[in-house]
Amino acid sequence: MEKVIESIKAREIFDSRGNPTVEVDVILSDGTRGRAEVPSGASTGEKEAVELRDGGTRLQGKGVHKAVMNVNQDIAQALKGTDPFNQALVDQMMIDLDGTENKRKLGANAILGVSMAVARAAANSLKVPLYRYLGGTDLELPQTFHNVINGGEHADNGIDIQEFMITPVERDSFRDGFEKIVNTYHVLKKVIEEAGYTTGLGDEGGFAPDLSSSEEALQMLHDAILKAGYTPGKEIAIAFDAAASYFFNRETKNYDFEGKTYSPRELGEYYASLFEKFPEIISIEDPYGEEDWDSFAEFTEKYGQQIQIVADDPVCTNPKLIREAIKKGMANSILIKLNQIGTVTKTLEAIRLARKNGYTTMMSHRSGETGDPFIADFTVATNSAELKSGAPARSERVEKYNQLLRIEEELGQAGTRLAHFPDNVDYD
Numbered sequence: 001m002e003k004v005i006e007s008i009k010a011r012e013i014f015d016s017r018g019n020p021t022v023e024v025d026v027i028l029s030d031g032t033r034g035r036a037e038v039p040s041g042a043s044t045g046e047k048e049a050v051e052l053r054d055g056g057t058r059l060q061g062k063g064v065h066k067a068v069m070n071v072n073q074d075i076a077q078a079l080k081g082t083d084p085f086n087q088a089l090v091d092q093m094m095i096d097l098d099g100t101e102n103k104r105k106l107g108a109n110a111i112l113g114v115s116m117a118v119a120r121a122a123a124n125s126l127k128v129p130l131y132r133y134l135g136g137t138d139l140e141l142p143q144t145f146h147n148v149i150n151g152g153e154h155a156d157n158g159i160d161i162q163e164f165m166i167t168p169v170e171r172d173s174f175r176d177g178f179e180k181i182v183n184t185y186h187v188l189k190k191v192i193e194e195a196g197y198t199t200g201l202g203d204e205g206g207f208a209p210d211l212s213s214s215e216e217a218l219q220m221l222h223d224a225i226l227k228a229g230y231t232p233g234k235e236i237a238i239a240f241d242a243a244a245s246y247f248f249n250r251e252t253k254n255y256d257f258e259g260k261t262y263s264p265r266e267l268g269e270y271y272a273s274l275f276e277k278f279p280e281i282i283s284i285e286d287p288y289g290e291e292d293w294d295s296f297a298e299f300t301e302k303y304g305q306q307i308q309i310v311a312d313d314p315v316c317t318n319p320k321l322i323r324e325a326i327k328k329g330m331a332n333s334i335l336i337k338l339n340q341i342g343t344v345t346k347t348l349e350a351i352r353l354a355r356k357n358g359y360t361t362m363m364s365h366r367s368g369e370t371g372d373p374f375i376a377d378f379t380v381a382t383n384s385a386e387l388k389s390g391a392p393a394r395s396e397r398v399e400k401y402n403q404l405l406r407i408e409e410e411l412g413q414a415g416t417r418l419a420h421f422p423d424n425v426d427y428d
């Protein structure tokens with residue numbers, strides 16, 4: 001008998017910041033259930049699909065009852081009887097039902113919850129792991145980027161750069177790389193304590209010491225890598241997400257950064273001085289504000305050969321914007337967040353588009369997360385090669401890494417090659 005979507009039920013649950021978010025259960029006609037939980041960002045791009053919150057705003061803390069109702073009524077009704085294995089059709093039906101450019105009617109949180117839960121129900125029904133269902137063959141474990149010092153909008157401290165990450169460069173296996181990260185994280189705690197700072201955590205599980213500058217944060221990472229017994233750049237490298245929209249001055253078009261004002265060019269020179277001082281920096285995300293595409297492109301032209309430059313806020317996982325960014329020669333890597341665009345299918349399209357044009361892709365969690373490890377499977381399924389999911393602490397972050405450990409066990413040796421800058425991907 002043909003399996004179809006039998007019923008869909010959403011409810012309001014809470015995320016890692018204690019804010020309401022959407023959870024969806026999809027039940028198929030064979031009785032199989034698929035459940036998904038939707039994450040939520042703080043440093044959201046202006047062009048992200050709309051996260052529907054009661055009262056019509058994106059304000060944190062506001063309920064998602066309306067989004068839940070949209071799932072339980074309109075979406076559930078429309079999708080009843082639909083083939084759960086036709087993800088593209090399911091997603092397109094919801095896009096049509098919503099009818100707006102940015103999913104503001106039904107809510108991207110409502111639509112994404114259903115989209116992910118349908119994929120999971122389909123995988124469960126076939127009794128295959130989600131990463132197998134969504135992916136192909138020749139799967140590999142990603143290189144992971146771990147935000148271990150939090151600043152910007154994710155912490156109440158004096159650092160304007162949002163995320164300072166460490167990433168394994170050389171590893172025998174995913175587990176080996178992750179263990180190196182965990183060791184470094186514990187040593188970093190001591191380094192911060194010894195310098196006389198507190199070791200409270202920011203939103204993504206990284207430490208949030210009240211340092212005086214971003215450079216001090218980088219120095220601490222450098223010291224921690226060494227003290228943990230690794231060579232910076234060889235075994236553990238550094239990456240950061242400047243999330244520069246946070247310190248972009250929309251009136252002057254300059255950047256008000258840690259007590260000084262920088263023109264776009266001066267900011268580029270500042271970043272370059274960091275690359276010189278810390279050659280183990282291999283990736284920088286959102287060096288400029290989301291409206292400042294020219295500076296982004298100029299920066300890519302200058303430094304794109306030597307470093308990975310990731311675009312997040314300017315493109316919001318939106319294939320249309322990614323296409324424009326590629327035309328403009330902006331960045332050489334795209335950050336991928338399911339809830340920025342709102343369906344599994346559109347996210348796959350964004351990944352394909354980026355990769356076809358020689359851009360790397362980095363899958364990403366949100367600062368407001370849930371225990372759902374969907375992105376771990378999704379990263380492997382799409383051979384996305386890179387994943388950032390926060391510190392190796394706080395279970396809503398670690399759940400993703402633990403899932404990768406399980407996947408590695410299943411894939412065995414085949415999946416352990418370091419997948420950074422993949423050369424074996426044959427998309428489209």
Ligand SMILES: O=C(O)[C@@H](CO)OP(=O)(O)O
Binds near residue numbers: 312
């Ligand atoms: O800017 C980012 O890349 C993300 C995730 O780290 O933060 P947020 O979810 O707050 O947008």
Ligand SMILES: [Mg+2]
Binds near residue numbers: 241243286312313
């Ligand atoms: Mg970002």
